[in-house]
Amino acid sequence: MPGDVISRFASVRLGTRGNQRKERGFGRVNGHHGEILQGIFPDDAGRLHRGLVTLPCDIVSSTAVFRPAPGILVTVPDDKLKAAEAARLTLDSLGLHDQGGHLTVESTIPVGLGMGSSTADVVAAIRAVADAHGATLGADEVARLAVRAETASDSIMHGDLAILFAQREGIVLEHLGPALPPLEVLSVNTAPGTGVDTVKQPPADYDDWEVQAFRPLRGMLRRAIRTGDAALLGRVATASARISQRHLPKPAFEEINAIAASAGALGIQVAHSGTVVGLLFDPRNPATTRRIAEAAARLEAFGLPPAFHFRTDAAEVRHVA
Amino acid sequence: MSLEMTMSQPLSRETRGFPDYELPRLVRLADNLHGAAFFLMKLLPARHMLDRAAADGRLKPGGTICETTSGTFGLALAMLAAVRGYKLILVSDPAIDEHLHKRLLELGVTLEIVEKPYEVGGFQTARLDRLRAALEANPGSFCPSQYGNADNPRAYAEVAEQIAERLGHVDCLVGTVGSGGSMSGIARFLRHLNPDLHVIGVDTPNSVVFGQPDGKRLLRGLGNSLVPPNVDHRQFDEIHWVGAAEAFLATRRLHQHHALYQGGTSGAAYLVADWWARTHPDRKVMTLFPDEGHRYVASIYNDDWLAALPGWTGLLPEAPQPVAHPSDVRSSWSSYRWDRRTLDEVLAAANPVARDLAEAA
Ligand SMILES: Cc1ncc(COP(=O)(O)O)c(C=O)c1O
Numbered sequence: 001m002p003g004d005v006i007s008r009f010a011s012v013r014l015g016t017r018g019n020q021r022k023e024r025g026f027g028r029v030n031g032h033h034g035e036i037l038q039g040i041f042p043d044d045a046g047r048l049h050r051g052l053v054t055l056p057c058d059i060v061s062s063t064a065v066f067r068p069a070p071g072i073l074v075t076v077p078d079d080k081l082k083a084a085e086a087a088r089l090t091l092d093s094l095g096l097h098d099q100g101g102h103l104t105v106e107s108t109i110p111v112g113l114g115m116g117s118s119t120a121d122v123v124a125a126i127r128a129v130a131d132a133h134g135a136t137l138g139a140d141e142v143a144r145l146a147v148r149a150e151t152a153s154d155s156i157m158h159g160d161l162a163i164l165f166a167q168r169e170g171i172v173l174e175h176l177g178p179a180l181p182p183l184e185v186l187s188v189n190t191a192p193g194t195g196v197d198t199v200k201q202p203p204a205d206y207d208d209w210e211v212q213a214f215r216p217l218r219g220m221l222r223r224a225i226r227t228g229d230a231a232l233l234g235r236v237a238t239a240s241a242r243i244s245q246r247h248l249p250k251p252a253f254e255e256i257n258a259i260a261a262s263a264g265a266l267g268i269q270v271a272h273s274g275t276v277v278g279l280l281f282d283p284r285n286p287a288t289t290r291r292i293a294e295a296a297a298r299l300e301a302f303g304l305p306p307a308f309h310f311r312t313d314a315a316e317v318r319h320v321a
Numbered sequence: 322m323s324l325e326m327t328m329s330q331p332l333s334r335e336t337r338g339f340p341d342y343e344l345p346r347l348v349r350l351a352d353n354l355h356g357a358a359f360f361l362m363k364l365l366p367a368r369h370m371l372d373r374a375a376a377d378g379r380l381k382p383g384g385t386i387c388e389t390t391s392g393t394f395g396l397a398l399a400m401l402a403a404v405r406g407y408k409l410i411l412v413s414d415p416a417i418d419e420h421l422h423k424r425l426l427e428l429g430v431t432l433e434i435v436e437k438p439y440e441v442g443g444f445q446t447a448r449l450d451r452l453r454a455a456l457e458a459n460p461g462s463f464c465p466s467q468y469g470n471a472d473n474p475r476a477y478a479e480v481a482e483q484i485a486e487r488l489g490h491v492d493c494l495v496g497t498v499g500s501g502g503s504m505s506g507i508a509r510f511l512r513h514l515n516p517d518l519h520v521i522g523v524d525t526p527n528s529v530v531f532g533q534p535d536g537k538r539l540l541r542g543l544g545n546s547l548v549p550p551n552v553d554h555r556q557f558d559e560i561h562w563v564g565a566a567e568a569f570l571a572t573r574r575l576h577q578h579h580a581l582y583q584g585g586t587s588g589a590a591y592l593v594a595d596w597w598a599r600t601h602p603d604r605k606v607m608t609l610f611p612d613e614g615h616r617y618v619a620s621i622y623n624d625d626w627l628a629a630l631p632g633w634t635g636l637l638p639e640a641p642q643p644v645a646h647p648s649d650v651r652s653s654w655s656s657y658r659w660d661r662r663t664l665d666e667v668l669a670a671a672n673p674v675a676r677d678l679a680e681a682a
Pocket residue numbers: 392393394497498499500501502503504541542543584586587611612
């Protein structure tokens with residue numbers, strides 16, 4: 001996005017002048033529900049990148065407040081190390097090397113499920129620090145800072161934009177469209193009480209066939225987004241979940257898949273570095289309410305009661321800079 | 322090579338190629354029938370095999386490539402070797418087309434023609450022996466081995482990507498099987514997105530690929546005298562055997578009705594795909610047309626040549642003859658429910674007709 005370069009330089013100027021500084025800055029960002037697609041993708045030059053397409057979930061979020069002050073940076077709670085690191089990097093990138101302040105981070109995103117809790121804290125912190133200095137950072141700049149703070153980041157700083165995002169580089173590999181086709185998602189935590197350390201996991205070692213198999217998934221995803229076809233999106237998500245199953249297996253994957261199919265779901269979707277699985281339904285289909293109730297009952301009978309369900313096209317403001 | 326190594330490789334310097342020639346043009350032939358018309362399908366697997374070999378050092382810059390082929394794979398290798406600066410040695414036999422021969426020479430290929438077939442093993446074994454000798458005489462040379470190289474089927478992810486992006490969901494895939502790369506590759510990739518995909522392989526009588534006894538075949542490009550490891554038999558729901566005369570007539574019909582000037586294997590695929598699309602009007606069918614018709618001006622597109630074919634009737638059957646076992650296939654269009662089995666499973670299943678006869682006796 002060409003505008004981002006301009007805003008980046010503009011913000012540096014604003015920050016160092018300091019005359020835009022506020023008493024408090026706010027940052028907020030929504031979590032997500034894992035990915036529609038995650039794998040290996042070539043760029044235009046043919047070079048391979050790890051990439052993902054996030055499924056946004058706006059019923060959970062992280063919020064940060066930053067009060068600038070001279071001296072050290074204090075973060076509350078003090079175990080939000082990544083958020084603290086991100087705040088420091090943001091201050092440095094604004095040229096404010098000697099400045100500290102007080103950062104508070106609050107989140108409703110459960111930890112270890114692969115719903116973006118870590119990245120959300122980081123992004124909220126970056127936005128709060130930037131806001132406190134009157135700076136508006138573009139999503140690409142936020143992504144670069146987030147990746148520096150936590151090595152691999154989800155693409156939530158881009159809001160609902162449908163993008164193929166290189167999570168270890170913080171760059172957009174492909175702009176797919178303004179948003180994914182709308183979905184209604186029934187959420188199941190396949191490993192309640194355990195959780196995955198989403199950051200410490202080694203990246204998946206895909207084999208040669210899998211590296212190639214991501215190409216048709218990407219092709220079908222482009223069409224799903226271009227034509228608003230939720231059924232195609234369900235096929236892509238299920239295929240990506242199947243590959244993920246070889247690398248970070250979800251307990252009861254086949255059973256959940258069978259329940260999804262028998263309840264008329266479009267497919268399933270997983271957190272490729274977490275424990276949640278989503279059963280995908282078409283919110284425009286009048287049968288969806290009944291089908292979700294059926295699927296929920298079957299999952300409950302199986303011993304995996306779904307935690308919640310949400311729509312990706314709910315009429316809510318999701319972008320909070 | 323590990324994934325991390327592959328990803329951190331500098332991009333190959335040998336990046337010249339024909340990307341816009343590799344992928345087919347998609348043509349709608351009927352409401353539910355789509356054709357993928359290639360200029361030269363083999364460019365895609367040839368380029369992918371060379372890229373992979375160059376990336377992991379099996380093929381050195383300016384190195385030598387040796388292969389046995391008398392068909393389109395050799396032409397694809399020759400085009401790539403010419404622009405990427407490789408030396409190419411192709412082993413072939415006297416049946417090689419005269420114009421192709423000249424074209425390969427003009428592209429700088431060293432052609433080794435095996436003059437005499439072996440008493441046992443015929444030209445196939447004689448050519449393999451000559452290939453082995455060429456590889457030994459050129460230490461460090463690379464043999465793509467399209468029949469066994471897994472990069473052949475894997476190359477077709479790009480065609481699957483194109484189909485998925487342009488057509489979204491397809492119900493049925495129809496195509497000819499030679500090395501097995503194109504059909505096994507595309508079928509597996511598309512089936513990953515659609516487990517219900519119905520896959521139809523098109524072979525020809527006297528080809529051993531799907532269990533016929535070996536014999537002389539007039540229709541080239543599909544079928545084989547050995548079973549290539551790249552044929553993944555378990556991808557196929559249905560197998561059809563199309564005779565040469567039928568395939569040539571269908572090739573002409575593809576041109577007459579749809580203005581697509583393609584080769585003989587395209588005709589064979591079209592015959593089967595058109596029948597399946599007509600009998601399943603609510604299912605979306607995709608079929609592959611592997612090469613263009615220019616190489617067949619003097620044969621398939623020549624009425625006198627066609628009329629001189631043994632057993633030429635000029636008539637095209639409306640539908641295939643279903644058979645109970647691959648060994649029941651005669652010389653004309655037959656179909657068999659393969660049901661995603663291995664070749665061994667199919668051959669081990671007793672021929673029900675033979676069994677009934679035995680029981681009646
Ligand atoms: C003209 C033509 N059609 C079809 C095929 C079969 O394709 P595959 O080798 O991918 O099975 C070939 C293979 O050489 C060919 O040359």
